[in-house]
Amino acid sequence: MTDPVMARPENDLPGKPTAASRTTLSHIMTQNDTNLMGTVHGGVIMKLVDDAAGAVAGRHSGGPAVTASMDEMVFLEPVKVGDLVHVHAQCNWTGRSSMEIGVKVMAERWNESTPATRVGTAYLVFAAVDDNGKPRPVPPVLPQNDEDRRRHQEAQIRRSHRLARRRAIKESRGLG
Numbered sequence: 001m002t003d004p005v006m007a008r009p010e011n012d013l014p015g016k017p018t019a020a021s022r023t024t025l026s027h028i029m030t031q032n033d034t035n036l037m038g039t040v041h042g043g044v045i046m047k048l049v050d051d052a053a054g055a056v057a058g059r060h061s062g063g064p065a066v067t068a069s070m071d072e073m074v075f076l077e078p079v080k081v082g083d084l085v086h087v088h089a090q091c092n093w094t095g096r097s098s099m100e101i102g103v104k105v106m107a108e109r110w111n112e113s114t115p116a117t118r119v120g121t122a123y124l125v126f127a128a129v130d131d132n133g134k135p136r137p138v139p140p141v142l143p144q145n146d147e148d149r150r151r152h153q154e155a156q157i158r159r160s161h162r163l164a165r166r167r168a169i170k171e172s173r174g175l176g
Contacts, residue, residue: 011096011137018141018148021059022090025052028110029083040079045105049073049122052089053101057126060091060099061138064129068098071123071158079119083107086116092123092148093155097135099126100155123158 027048035041050067057065079085086106093100105120130136143149 011139013137013139015140015142016060016091017144018090018092019144021056022088023052023055023059025055025087025089027085027087029079029081029085029107031081034081037078038081040081040083040085042073042075045075045079045085045120046070046073046122048085048087049089049103049105049120050124052087053103053122053124053126056089056091056101057099057128060094060141061126061128061136063136064131065099065126066129068125068127069162071100071125071162073120073122075120077107077117077119079107082110084110085119090148090151091141092151093159094138094141095159097128097138099128099138099141100124100158101126102151102155123155125162 025048029040029044033040033044050070054065054067084107086108087103088106089101089103091099092102101124103122103124104118105122106116107119108114108116128136128138141152143152
């Protein structure tokens with residue numbers, strides 16, 4: 001039986017395991033990062049998320065990649081000044097030139113030895129581009145374990161929903 005992840009008619013590039021591009025970005029939050037509520041501004045976290053996801057997309061695709069969309073960003077807990085934030089990112093799914101990058105945001109006090117708390121999650125879609133900004137093929141991602149396979153399957157569901165939403169909007173505007 002052929003593995004559907006391995007059988008990719010879109011391109012002939014060899015696949016890359018999920019771990020090949022997995023990345024963690026860490027940053028200590030300071031007073032400069034706060035909002036009017038005295039907690040870390042969501043935009044600061046979103047920039048860290050985009051930076052980490054961009055690194056994964058570039059590593060996985062082997063070259064430049066641009067943010068196409070942020071599918072979902074969920075803030076679960078506030079982040080405070082003095083928190084050490086860890087942004088863990090990995091490639092969950094690939095298409096011809098696009099990649100879904102899943103991101104988990106964890107925070108811990110910089111001066112305590114307590115476990116980190118999950119404070120956010122996000123899913124971003126990146127497009128690999130060539131020197132002229134045109135889409136270029138990406139290698140398929142090869143999930144390595146049950147968790148990677150679950151993420152790959154859920155990424156395909158999110159993609160289906162994105163495409164259906166796009167079609168429905170076009171139809172509602174009389175463009176479909």
